[in-house]
Amino acid sequence: MTLRPKLHEVSRVAGVSLATVSRVLNAKPGVASETRQKVLATLADLGYREPVQSARTGVVAIVTPELDNPIFPALAQTIEARLARYGLLTMVCPATSDTVGEQEYLDHFAETRAAGVVVVNGRYAAFDIGFDSYVQLMRRSIPVVLVNAVAGECPVPAVAVDIASGGEMAVHHLANMGHTRIGVLVGPRRYTSTLQLLEGYETAMAGLGLAVDDDQVSETLFTVEGGRAGVAKLIEAGVTGVICGGDLMALGAIEGLRARRLDTPADMSVVGFDGTDLISHTDPPLTSIRQPVDRMAASVAWLLRNQDSAETAATGVHLFQPDLVIGRTTGRVPV
Amino acid sequence: MTLRPKLHEVSRVAGVSLATVSRVLNAKPGVASETRQKVLATLADLGYREPVQSARTGVVAIVTPELDNPIFPALAQTIEARLARYGLLTMVCPATSDTVGEQEYLDHFAETRAAGVVVVNGRYAAFDIGFDSYVQLMRRSIPVVLVNAVAGECPVPAVAVDIASGGEMAVHHLANMGHTRIGVLVGPRRYTSTLQLLEGYETAMAGLGLAVDDDQVSETLFTVEGGRAGVAKLIEAGVTGVICGGDLMALGAIEGLRARRLDTPADMSVVGFDGTDLISHTDPPLTSIRQPVDRMAASVAWLLRNQDSAETAATGVHLFQPDLVIGRTTGRVPV
Numbered sequence: 001m002t003l004r005p006k007l008h009e010v011s012r013v014a015g016v017s018l019a020t021v022s023r024v025l026n027a028k029p030g031v032a033s034e035t036r037q038k039v040l041a042t043l044a045d046l047g048y049r050e051p052v053q054s055a056r057t058g059v060v061a062i063v064t065p066e067l068d069n070p071i072f073p074a075l076a077q078t079i080e081a082r083l084a085r086y087g088l089l090t091m092v093c094p095a096t097s098d099t100v101g102e103q104e105y106l107d108h109f110a111e112t113r114a115a116g117v118v119v120v121n122g123r124y125a126a127f128d129i130g131f132d133s134y135v136q137l138m139r140r141s142i143p144v145v146l147v148n149a150v151a152g153e154c155p156v157p158a159v160a161v162d163i164a165s166g167g168e169m170a171v172h173h174l175a176n177m178g179h180t181r182i183g184v185l186v187g188p189r190r191y192t193s194t195l196q197l198l199e200g201y202e203t204a205m206a207g208l209g210l211a212v213d214d215d216q217v218s219e220t221l222f223t224v225e226g227g228r229a230g231v232a233k234l235i236e237a238g239v240t241g242v243i244c245g246g247d248l249m250a251l252g253a254i255e256g257l258r259a260r261r262l263d264t265p266a267d268m269s270v271v272g273f274d275g276t277d278l279i280s281h282t283d284p285p286l287t288s289i290r291q292p293v294d295r296m297a298a299s300v301a302w303l304l305r306n307q308d309s310a311e312t313a314a315t316g317v318h319l320f321q322p323d324l325v326i327g328r329t330t331g332r333v334p335v
Numbered sequence: 336m337t338l339r340p341k342l343h344e345v346s347r348v349a350g351v352s353l354a355t356v357s358r359v360l361n362a363k364p365g366v367a368s369e370t371r372q373k374v375l376a377t378l379a380d381l382g383y384r385e386p387v388q389s390a391r392t393g394v395v396a397i398v399t400p401e402l403d404n405p406i407f408p409a410l411a412q413t414i415e416a417r418l419a420r421y422g423l424l425t426m427v428c429p430a431t432s433d434t435v436g437e438q439e440y441l442d443h444f445a446e447t448r449a450a451g452v453v454v455v456n457g458r459y460a461a462f463d464i465g466f467d468s469y470v471q472l473m474r475r476s477i478p479v480v481l482v483n484a485v486a487g488e489c490p491v492p493a494v495a496v497d498i499a500s501g502g503e504m505a506v507h508h509l510a511n512m513g514h515t516r517i518g519v520l521v522g523p524r525r526y527t528s529t530l531q532l533l534e535g536y537e538t539a540m541a542g543l544g545l546a547v548d549d550d551q552v553s554e555t556l557f558t559v560e561g562g563r564a565g566v567a568k569l570i571e572a573g574v575t576g577v578i579c580g581g582d583l584m585a586l587g588a589i590e591g592l593r594a595r596r597l598d599t600p601a602d603m604s605v606v607g608f609d610g611t612d613l614i615s616h617t618d619p620p621l622t623s624i625r626q627p628v629d630r631m632a633a634s635v636a637w638l639l640r641n642q643d644s645a646e647t648a649a650t651g652v653h654l655f656q657p658d659l660v661i662g663r664t665t666g667r668v669p670v
Binding site for chain 1: 405411426440559
């Protein structure tokens with residue numbers, strides 16, 4: 001049995017070009033998923049037994065910020081597992097300003113005709129950037145899903161944790177333990193996620209009739225160092241409980257307190273955001289607003305696979321409610 | 336100025352096909368790095384001013400185990416930063432037995448003619464697997480570098496932390512604080528890294544004239560759960576200090592001790608392995624054998640870029656000495 005006549009036959013029966021049959025057999029990109037399935041089915045029908053080099057139907061890129069923050073590998077790994085069930089090969093692309101930027105990855109996957117692109121906390125997270133790069137990908141028939149840090153009017157399918165709601169939960173948790181001087185440690189205000197956390201915080205404080213002064217809000221970077229530096233202003237302001245925009249920031253805040261011989265939670269309660277597995281091993285175990293990573297990943301995979309065209313895509317933000325995981329960094333207000 | 340005549344001119348001057356010029360301009364894969372550089376130089380010489388879609392000279396895959404263990408994102412991110420300096424676009428591929436396997440990624444990057452493949456703790460880590468898949472990639476002129484868990488006779492360029500030496504350092508650290516009943520918590524024995532840790536441990540123990548009984552060695556999984564379960568045997572055996580094959584395992588051991596109302600380090604000292612940034616935030620901060628991730632990443636990038644052919648590649652293991660980072664999980668032997 002020779003290969004070539006067989007391939008011609010497959011091409012004829014499946015009604016696709018010989019080049020397409022060859023691409024499927026060699027697991028090359030550039031073949032629509034349906035066409036690929038048709039070719040594979042025809043091959044099976046015709047008793048083709050040459051090993052198909054990969055059963056994967058396409059490549060999906062997950063473009064993330066740097067992998068140092070454990071929420072990003074956690075999201076990427078969970079989304080990867082979901083996409084694998086759909087027969088997709090996932091590549092995680094850590095876009096950083098120092099190394100390779102997001103747009104370079106987007107261009108690469110547009111050129112290589114990826115089966116989809118997932119962008120986690122991408123450049124769009126700064127609300128002055130907009131969504132043009134992603135809309136352009138969709139117009140080129142590449143499905144796109146954005147994850148987190150998106151606002152309501154998003155022209156691209158998006159999945160996000162409800163940060164404002166998380167902020168409200170954290171305020172109520174602290175208020176229930178007697179705190180009234182509650183502060184926030186947030187990232188730069190040009191990020192959507194910062195505005196959302198502030199919104200939830202301010203709504204909940206107003207609802208409880210608690211005042212919010214400017215000195216209760218400390219703007220810093222989303223890192224351990226950012227938290228360490230940013231907590232100083234809140235100590236000065238007499239804040240007794242702080243809600244942080246990220247877990248690494250919260251660990252930094254605890255370090256900053258410790259450096260001033262202040263204890264968590266005796267002197268100041270600290271709430272993180274993200275709630276990766278890390279938090280159960282920190283000193284003390286961190287109270288955190290946890291992203292429902294599994295449910296979000298399932299939704300990302302679904303939105304990606306059911307995106308037929310830019311026109312019919314389920315655009316807008318699919319919001320997920322976070323959980324409050326209570327560790328040992330929050331306690332009663334100091335007397 | 337029109338584009339097409341220009342491309343013909345570039346093709347003629349650079350001595351490459353028109354298709355190759357087009358591939359370079361469109362940042363498509365399948366062009367050797369040298370050819371790409373020649374085309375880009377020719378384009379510049381001829382005053383070609385159309386935007387080149389990407390200055391990247393190729394794609395490198397970093398195939399890693401699941402990203403849940405923070406050492407893998409840390410290694411991947413650091414290697415990515417080094418490769419970006421060489422103009423390479425890096426993709427991190429989390430190969431897991433449940434989702435997409437290592438070989439599927441290797442096949443994909445062979446087909447798409449990657450500029451290189453880095454495999455971190457790959458299937459070769461089990462010493463009965465061998466190196467055939469990687470040698471085959473090299474024969475297809477795709478540079479390969481392996482990271483960690485390799486033995487001495489490796490036919491592929493490899494970079495690894497000296498695990499045996501790390502094990503010796505840890506034994507000496509514990510012995511210096513009066514410990515004589517020192518144990519190890521290791522991964523499955525089919526992994527090279529397990530044998531290397533045991534070798535360092537046994538060498539150091541023998542050098543100090545300390546006995547090693549079977550019940551001082553506990554074999555378990557490289558996870559928090561593995562550490563939690565595996566420490567039980569060592570408690571039974573009256574071990575007062577334990578060296579673990581990974582940091583997650585060490586965190587699990589501390590949890591297992593705590594569940595039995597035993598304190599770290601008062602009742603048992605615990606040493607981890609990997610030493611990612613995580614360890615300074617754990618409860619208590621973990622003593623750990625730290626991999627010199629920055630130096631290893633620089634070496635990986637160098638070996639990848641200077642690999643001209645399978646025949647002349649700098650095969651064999653380039654060993655890196657770890658550091659012992661002393662946290663607060665190790666202390667004097669209990670009296």
